Amino acid sequence: MRQKRHWYDYLWIVTPIYLGLGMFNILFAWLGMISFSLPLLISIFGGGKLYCNRFCDRGQFLSLLGSRLKLSRNRPLPRWMKHPAFRYGFLVFFLAMFANMLYVTWLVWAGNRALGTSIKLLWTFRVPWAWAYPVEVPPWVAQFAFGFYSLMLTSTLIGLVVMALYKPRGWCVFCPMGTMTQLISRLRAGRPAEAGCGGSCASCTACTLSRGTEQEGE
Amino acid sequence: MPSKRVARVGRGCVACGSCVKVCPVGAIQVWKGVEARVDGNRCVGCARCAGECPAGVIDVKAREELA
Numbered sequence: 001m002r003q004k005r006h007w008y009d010y011l012w013i014v015t016p017i018y019l020g021l022g023m024f025n026i027l028f029a030w031l032g033m034i035s036f037s038l039p040l041l042i043s044i045f046g047g048g049k050l051y052c053n054r055f056c057d058r059g060q061f062l063s064l065l066g067s068r069l070k071l072s073r074n075r076p077l078p079r080w081m082k083h084p085a086f087r088y089g090f091l092v093f094f095l096a097m098f099a100n101m102l103y104v105t106w107l108v109w110a111g112n113r114a115l116g117t118s119i120k121l122l123w124t125f126r127v128p129w130a131w132a133y134p135v136e137v138p139p140w141v142a143q144f145a146f147g148f149y150s151l152m153l154t155s156t157l158i159g160l161v162v163m164a165l166y167k168p169r170g171w172c173v174f175c176p177m178g179t180m181t182q183l184i185s186r187l188r189a190g191r192p193a194e195a196g197c198g199g200s201c202a203s204c205t206a207c208t209l210s211r212g213t214e215q216e217g218e
Numbered sequence: 219m220p221s222k223r224v225a226r227v228g229r230g231c232v233a234c235g236s237c238v239k240v241c242p243v244g245a246i247q248v249w250k251g252v253e254a255r256v257d258g259n260r261c262v263g264c265a266r267c268a269g270e271c272p273a274g275v276i277d278v279k280a281r282e283e284l285a
Binding site for chain 2: 050167
């Protein structure tokens with residue numbers, strides 16, 4: 001059965017456009033703040049993981065490449081990659097890198113550091129070409145753009161590698177935004193009311209099988 | 219008549235919603251952004267969700283095992 005397609009099913013286009021625009025003018029990297037703040041805002045205001053489930057351009061892009069274009073081996077992820085320790089460890093690492101990027105931006109703003117006009121992959125390797133920002137902006141604005149674009153390019157690259165080697169949306173298992181929004185959703189949801197068994201409800205299906213209740217969804 | 223097999227979401231669901239998109243009968247929903255849940259009455263046990271789940275936490279079992 002073919003499901004009806006909605007406008008948001010085409011948001012995958014945002015990923016290549018975003019990365020492409022950044023190559024012409026690094027200041028477009030600032031647009032990435034939308035996909036950084038929107039998932040958090042949706043979760044905070046009770047939308048759960050609606051962003052991941054419906055609007056995430058990267059998730060859709062990886063699905064498109066991995067599932068529809070069959071560029072994924074479609075193998076299970078290694079056990080360590082699915083372990084909560086890795087998931088939360090990656091979140092801490094990612095946030096530390098984000099904080100470092102903000103610190104560098106602050107140093108440039110304060111005049112204690114010169115603007116660094118390079119993009120780094122995996123926080124280590126400099127991309128060997130010059131990047132343009134043909135609009136006059138304060139140096140800290142450009143610094144943030146360079147740092148943020150590095151972050152977005154690196155995470156996209158990791159997502160593509162995991163997609164190719166394992167499952168199309170393997171990145172989602174340890175995506176820092178997904179981890180944060182799920183934590184917020186858990187805090188908001190509290191203990192599932194219908195988990196009458198006393199344990200943490202992990203959708204064992206027993207409830208709906210025995211009671212036939214309608215689920216509360218998004 | 220309900221299918222003989224039914225999907226079940228185990229611990230470790232990241233609520234990404236991949237399973238929701240591939241379910242042909244709309245039997246899966248993401249509950250409040252916390253986890254995916256299967257409506258056992260609607261599930262036809264096709265296992266597409268299990269194949270799509272990146273976290274590998276969905277398995278499809280015989281209905282009698284879960285009832």
